Amino acid sequence: MLSFRSSRPRSAVIRAGAASLLLAACGPAGDAELADNAAEGRACAEPTASALGQEGVKQYLTRRDPRPLRFLNPVSSDSALPASAMAHLNSAGPTYLYPPNPDQQATVRAKLADGGGWPTLLVAYHGIERLTAREAEIRFSGAYVGGADDGTTSPPEAVRFVCRDAQWVLPGGTPADSAAAPAQRGA
Numbered sequence: 242m243l244s245f246r247s248s249r250p251r252s253a254v255i256r257a258g259a260a261s262l263l264l265a266a267c268g269p270a271g272d273a274e275l276a277d278n279a280a281e282g283r284a285c286a287e288p289t290a291s292a293l294g295q296e297g298v299k300q301y302l303t304r305r306d307p308r309p310l311r312f313l314n315p316v317s318s319d320s321a322l323p324a325s326a327m328a329h330l331n332s333a334g335p336t337y338l339y340p341p342n343p344d345q346q347a348t349v350r351a352k353l354a355d356g357g358g359w360p361t362l363l364v365a366y367h368g369i370e371r372l373t374a375r376e377a378e379i380r381f382s383g384a385y386v387g388g389a390d391d392g393t394t395s396p397p398e399a400v401r402f403v404c405r406d407a408q409w410v411l412p413g414g415t416p417a418d419s420a421a422a423p424a425q426r427g428a
Contacts, residue, residue: 283406283407284374284404284407285374285375285377285404285407285408285409286407287371288369288371288377288379288402288409289369290323290324290325290326290366290369290379291323291324291325292325292409293325293369293377293379293400293402293409294322294323294324294325294326294329294366294379295325295326295328295329296329296400296402296411297326297379297381297400297402298322298326298329298330298364298381299329299333300400300411301364301381301383301398301400302329302333302362302364304398305362305383305395307360307385307390308360309334309360309361309362309383309385310334310335310359310360310361311334311335311336311337311353311356311359311360311361311362312330312333312334312335312336312337312361312362312363312364313336313337313338313339313349313361313362313363313364313386314327314330314336314337314338314339314363314364315339315341315363315365316338316339316340316341317340317341318341320365320366320367321366322364322365322366323366326364326366326381330364335356337349337352337353339363339386350386350387353386353387353388354387358387358388358389359388360385360388360390361385361386361387361388362383362384362385362386362395363383363384363385363386364381364382364383365381365382365383365384366379366380366381367380367381367382367397368380372401374404375403375404376401376402376403376404377401377402377404377409378399378400378401378402379399379400379402380397380398380399380400381397381398381400382394382395382396382397382398383395
């Protein structure tokens with residue numbers, strides 16, 4: 242039976258091997274910051290709707306004209322918003338579920354009309370894509386329902402995030418900005 246002995250403790254060999262695998266999976270070896278992050282365990286996890294949804298939909302909405310004051314979530318479809326995005330809509334204004342059935346949609350439209358001609362945006366979710374080891378994006382689109390803007394579409398748009406200190410943040414932002422944002426919204 243062959244036996245290999247090393248002067249290095251087994252745990253050091255395992256840590257070194259794990260770091261090498263992580264570096265190989267994260268991208269080009271020439272990216273010094275990526276290598277430092279991976280070696281120190283600061284690489285970002287796979288982007289998820291819970292991590293990107295709230296800030297992503299917030300950024301998407303700030304770019305809409307007219308600015309929506311009410312929101313619709315397309316239920317029972319693959320475009321339904323993730324819970325984190327719904328949480329932001331609920332804090333931004335009245336939010337209603339928008340069913341796929343035309344008869345039920347008519348009921349929602351009537352309720353919206355009774356409430357006034359406020360701009361109402363049906364917000365659709367189109368998924369998350371990890372572009373590189375350090376970049377990801379979440380995609381939304383929309384359509385105005387009721388009022389003067391009825392039928393006007395809001396084109397699909399991607400909101401880009403970057404990996405910084407093991408957290409997904411907006412370009413130019415910091416993990417502290419992302420951590421402080423929910424607390425500031427609740428104030």
